[in-house]
Amino acid sequence: MKSSRLVSILLLLQTRGRMTAARLAEELEVSVRTVYRDMEALGAAGVPLYGDAGHAGGYRLLDGYRTRLTGLTADEAEALFLAGVPGPAAELGLGPLLAAAELKVRAALPAPADRISARFHLDAPGWYTDADETPFLPAVAGAVWNNRVLKVRYRRWREPTDVERRLEPYGLVLKAGRWYVVAGPGPRTFRVDQILELLPCDEEFERPPDFDLVAHWTAYQRDFLARLHRDEAEVRLAPGRTLPRARTLGTEPDGWTRAVVPIESVDHAHGEFLRLGADVEVLRPAALRAMIARTVRELAEKYGNFAADGGH
Structure with a gap:
């Protein structure tokens, strides 16, 4: 619609400064002729803009002019960038500003768009860890x-x-x-x-x-x-199993995949690969393969004794 396009032109000039008609047309996906007509309409409506000819020319708003069509204050606009993460916004001390900005945006949205917050939620922290204390x-x-x-x-x-x-x-x-x-x-x-x-x-x-x-x-x-992954391990992966940053070397006749995986250290990789159970076989380095084999033998001995004792 023409009205929404005029608002877009105002916001583009306000945030980016001088823009040519060709650049505006590209951003708005309209013809340059349409941009010229829109500029005439804005001028007739009293918007203080002017255009310069030449290679470095273009349209720009009069210095100091800022539209208030959004109804948002500068502080609320900053908070709005964090609208998808209310927890971090509160940590930054922007909770009240975020609430005010969200209220204004909700009032401007059509009714169906109000369902967004009920259907999408961003939870930034990872599992199994408490959030860090960040008093400063x-x-x-x-x-x-x-x-x-x-x-x-x-x-x-x-x-x-x-x-x-x-x-x-x-x-x-x-x-x-x-x-x-x-x-x-x-x-x-x-x-x-x-x-x-x-x-x-x-x-x-x-x-x-x-x-x-x-x-x-x-x-x-x-x-x-x-810097972290300075070494690598060659492994065999069960069918369907993948690993991040793995470089595939080929698929073997039994369906297992041979791959090279970057690792931080032998000790760190030992724990990471054990988590995959029987879905991975480490081929090299020899020290890592020997460490995993030793751990598997110790586990087999412990669980074997557990079974021999009748599960007690």
Whole structure:
């Protein structure tokens, strides 16, 4: 509909700045001629926009103009980005803002769309673990929003464990129920639950204009797994059994698959492969195969004695 398209044009210009008619047409999936007509309609309605000709031209809104069609305040709009994860929003101190934003959005939605929250739910934390205590999370989030330097006392895994750090927080990431702050210089990644003390600091920093939080986190995870899985094991997998990051070598006549799997260490892989029971046979490294064989013999001896005693 034309009215919704006009609103989309306003929001695009408000969030992205100058845009050409061709770019707007591509975003809205309409013709350039339609964009020209829409711009005339917006101008006639009193929207302060203007267009520049030439290679660097395009349409833009008058500086300082912002539409209030959404009815959302800036703080509510920030909270709305977390609408699918109310638990983390509350941890960040955005619970009341989220509720206000959700109410406005619900009022604007047609009745069938109101069923979304009843049919979709995101539960971020993993199984079998309690959520980490993150008392400083709201303060860290505030520093992220406002480009404020953080001075913290932080606990790391190696000696000396307790250290003081000056952080320029670029962004927060929630991964499997655990919060991480990505901060400069570096940037480097810190667990928020390992912050022991937050020291007062009013210093501001300038966020790198080319920093991309999603791209950085994706690269960080890839590098972390590469550092973590420095060895590999060759295994046979039962029909239908698969393993993450396994590289298949081929299927054997009995239907079992031969594959190579990255592992962190022999000790760690020992426990992981035992969980798969008889669905996996480790071929190499020899030390891992011998360790699993020894554990299987010990289990057989214990359960054999249990059966011999009549289950007592």
